[in-house]
Amino acid sequence: MVGIVSYGAYIPRYRIKVSDIARVWGKDGEHVSQGLRVKEKAVAAIDEDSCTIAVETAKQALGRADIDPRNIGAIFVGSESKPFAVNPSASTVAEAIGAVPNVTGADLEFACKAGTAGMQAVYGMVKSKMIKYGMAIGADTAQGKPNDALEFTAASGGAAFIIGDQNVIAELEDTCSFSTDTPDFWRRAHQEFPEHGGRFTAEPAYYKHVIGAAEMLREKMGFDYDDFDHVVFHQPNGKFPLRAAKKLKIPFEKLSAGYISPVVGNTYSGNVPLALSAVLDIAKPGEKILVVSYGSGAGSDAFSFKVTPNIKKVRKAPFVKDFIEDKVYIDYAIYAKFRKKIKSI
């Protein structure tokens, strides 16, 4: 049985309210917040980046399970906010957890779904017995251009998964992907902020791929959506996952455990990994979890997990809930300094 053997999450301590961002740009904060169904977003400190977040998640994951880091044969870090254009965060993570030197890895980019693409990669490597354990991380300090719609939600955070075939806490029953070349969101080389296709981001992008991947997995495995106890859809905001669930007649109760965007924002590559971590924090043995990520450009990875009794052995704090509750509010000025939106920094 191959699946998740441990996981670790991390959300920076700082939050900015959507209404505070709206105030700076002369918008109605209440209206924006309700429209997006996002109240506040997590902001990395001035000395954090997607690499430090990746390291924190990797350490949490290792700390939960009794795994010798030297047995981790591959580390993939998915991010769209890499601190270096060239020079992998994967090797920094490997060094920081003591997995060096017998380890492969790379940094992956597929907008918001690079974290789950890494999970598929290490799943394949473990299943083929190429490595004993593999680590897949999704971590971002996502940036929205000031006064752009994405600025209200682009957030910081991430999660790591160790995939293996011993002491599995959630069996990865099956996975598949639905990808097409859809230019809904991009950032050109050397550009600081991404561009997006406005209204083009919803129907032909998010919904088509999320629902496409979910239906593809349903046909492949022959399940019914009722078979799942928990469902995680990518949450670019609080609204899209609710609508995707509605289209598939999945009740909100099944989304609730992993519905974190309203209080964390969209942590891009770290979004679905964080949401899945929140579900694993409370899932009971025998429960089934459907996970569908979404990355612009565009693609969705769908997974079916089945929780095993081993979940209890790794149920150690800090939980995603603890990170969500441990927060300090900052205003737009401090946010601009932390995220280097002030030109001289």
Add this chain to the structure above:
Amino acid sequence: MGENLPLVWRKMPERYRLVGSKCLNCGRIYFPRRKICPHCRRKGKIVDIKMPEKGKIYSFSEVHSAPPGFENELPYFVAIVELQNGIKLFSMLADSPRNKIRIGAPVKMVFRKITENDGKGIIAYGYKFKVL
């Protein structure tokens, strides 16, 4: 400003995961790492050992005038942290509100950017400590 590259690279085991030294002859533990045990000299046998990531504040200071490269983080706190094995080290404090910083406060290691070397050089990562 900026640290030289060989130093950043050489310090990675210490800064990334608190690797220190232990002398197998006398049992003394050192951080940062040492090549020889100053107590046992030639008889000493030095091996790597990982330091605990938890400890408490032994002493601290608030910095209002920063060295180059740290100006945007002002004001910040630095501390001498006493690790659970008794080793003391100097560190910046991260994410720690003023009202929680006191002598004896429990801290744990976090992984942060130390210096960015002007945005063009290598980013020096390493430990800071956070008040729990």
